[in-house]
Amino acid sequence: MDERREMDRSQPVPPVSERVHAVAEALSEPLSWQLLPDGKTVREAQLPSRRRVIDCVEELRGVLFPGYFGYREFGRQTITHHVGAALERVSQVLALEIAHATGYTAGQDYGRDYADPRDVARIVDEFIAQLPRIRRLLTLDCRACYEWDPAAFIPEAPIFCYPNMLAMMNFRLAHELYIRRVPFIPRIITEHAHNITGIDIHPGATIGESFFIDHGTGVVIGQTAIVGDRVRLYQGVTLGAIRFPLDQQTERPIKGQPRHPIIEDDVVIFAESTVLGRITVGQGSIIGANVFLAKSVPPQSKVFAPPVRVGQLSKRERDESVAGG
């Protein structure tokens, strides 16, 4: 690779404008078109727009919790106007983006049965109808956050100040689209929360009530994980997969198999612990920090990392540089 670069330099360099044209031609052609479904061009099979999907989610925050997000200058009588207007905008944009997404996958064989473009209106309608239930769930998440964080003094502050609430808003909205088999968009929504909070919850995961993730950076919850009620996770906790059967033909993992943990009610998992495989962590168990767990444990278990080694630094060690960048 480095050799080729050296050769590049030894050749005369064409003017930039000529180079730009040649590269633009090269980039217009092969790969990205090949990636599209057979026989379609990008224009015919337009992908959903990340930007518009994210705008919908941002507007939905103000719909779910008016006064905490978005427009703040309303009174008790006019709030319905603002919520209603926002909801209508969201419905329209979301319908358009779901139409793009389902139109893109329609008639393709991706190994998963995606929604039909003719069902867009029904999907949006069902999604809107779930919003009051989603808000109730989020309010329970917020209460769990207040009750379990000794640094939280104002019960409603988590709604707009805490990363887990943002992650759960996006997850609970995305999940409703995921179970209705909308392609792309659920993942865009949870990945948006992942970008902001470092909390990566797959939209397919099943998560109970009063769920609390503290701090949250590095948390991963996989597609087929099942989490009970009143579960608490700390930063860096993974509910992941460890091994799964290979497809005999492709020698690659088979898609979508159950492969993530089942976490029963009232479990606490401390920072940086990794729980892998289709195992069960029994009700009320406590998993300590920095634990690697890959087998089931019964209810009321405690699991801790093995003891560390503690000693005194020698003079040589004190003088030596030790760093880790």
Place this chain on the structure above:
Amino acid sequence: MDERREMDRSQPVPPVSERVHAVAEALSEPLSWQLLPDGKTVREAQLPSRRRVIDCVEELRGVLFPGYFGYREFGRQTITHHVGAALERVSQVLALEIAHATGYTAGQDYGRDYADPRDVARIVDEFIAQLPRIRRLLTLDCRACYEWDPAAFIPEAPIFCYPNMLAMMNFRLAHELYIRRVPFIPRIITEHAHNITGIDIHPGATIGESFFIDHGTGVVIGQTAIVGDRVRLYQGVTLGAIRFPLDQQTERPIKGQPRHPIIEDDVVIFAESTVLGRITVGQGSIIGANVFLAKSVPPQSKVFAPPVRVGQLSKRERDESVAGG
């Protein structure tokens, strides 16, 4: 839950506009109003705006380090004009948002004594007066970053290129508002840095001079942690709490108790280590990577993770799929 969804689908779907109206009514009413302090509406008790608070912080970066952030087209003689104008804008917006925040908590019993809305002018004035001292501290943090990162060749580059500098700017600004008992806003400021950098420092933490966090994603420093001078942390390090007394009545943790570690001067803590509880890590100690530590260690200690198990993959293992998504 899934059953109910199936039932939903079997019923006739009303037109979207009707559904939107019904949902808007439902969302306007119960929960978010209940969450507000007694007898107030959102309009009367307006929350501070995250957007405006963050805009202030962004503008303050250019005030603290002109030329590195914000407007770049000034000369040595005109710099004061730009810094002064920015500072005046920040003062005004910040005063307004602090007025919202303190107005919201005024007269409410949150179990913590928040600042009085009548003190807004004094708080802003004191805050502005601290900026030169904050810049001196940040410059020491920047120097520590340059000295301890073997990949840093340009001493001033960390100011605008390194995540720890962004996190420390937000933390040191937020801390000045926190100790003056401003509600919401300190947390919004540190959470903004958390969003960008993955470094989650509670605005209440006490942090000494020449502090260096390398890479930083996943670092958590709790509300009552005390960190000495010349301390270095790597990515994924937690200074957290492990257990705290429950309130007898609510059966929930008592708020605000000292519960995080004390890290003395010249300590280094390597990647992904979790230090929990009101323990003391003695001066000059080195905590290795992936360590779980929950008891005090004397000065000049070394603490390492227990040895790993190393073996050879069998043929079966090599053929088997092993993954972890």
Place this chain on the structure above:
Amino acid sequence: MDERREMDRSQPVPPVSERVHAVAEALSEPLSWQLLPDGKTVREAQLPSRRRVIDCVEELRGVLFPGYFGYREFGRQTITHHVGAALERVSQVLALEIAHATGYTAGQDYGRDYADPRDVARIVDEFIAQLPRIRRLLTLDCRACYEWDPAAFIPEAPIFCYPNMLAMMNFRLAHELYIRRVPFIPRIITEHAHNITGIDIHPGATIGESFFIDHGTGVVIGQTAIVGDRVRLYQGVTLGAIRFPLDQQTERPIKGQPRHPIIEDDVVIFAESTVLGRITVGQGSIIGANVFLAKSVPPQSKVFAPPVRVGQLSKRERDESVAGG
């Protein structure tokens, strides 16, 4: 520190406008000017603009993968127009920012040989010429992502929905500028990806083909790390440094020495593992989750964390509060 604050409060507070002026004067003067190269002012030695550099990278996404990012309303015949126009804009802005960056370091002794401002046109031209090769590499990364993530059903979805693809786009672009010795800008580009994805890859790292990082938050890959082909990393994995020789004079680490791991082809490293020092992880090895590894292992090794301690919670422990915030 707290004492001085108390004293501040006991003194009469001057009006805000007066305070703003005094602080603006203080901030205009000493530190940020001192940090600049000798004898220059900010205007003379203008730093590159983070904002503009990031805008270039965002526009390059649409150039590399038209239809997936940026403008979507083109047909197969007009795509070259849009790609070409975007590429010309990027070339011009990038040339300007590289001119700022190299102008800033020109004639300064930073201990690293940075590019000469007279070479800007050549650097931009070479960079543009690499774009088709970069896209080929990214397409292989995308395919690895699809093949190894059992939750990925649509082969092309990772391009615009997965964090590792964003991180690899930024890394592979930044690396081309890094090896041409452009200051500041490569780091700005990789740090931008770090901000969004939590994946921190130094632009100097050497990374092979078909590289897959799943989830990614907390991944750190150091400046001198060497990663082979078909390597997979999970969230929280560090390829870092552990110790390096000190400069005798400054007592600080010598810059730029090889100090990060060599990861051979087909290695898998699970979540939250930390691999430190100039060691070699042999071809085809599997490193389990939560492992701390600081010595070389031969090909086909398996390395696992030591066993955890599992027990039953006592009645007292069940009643006691245990938390970790």
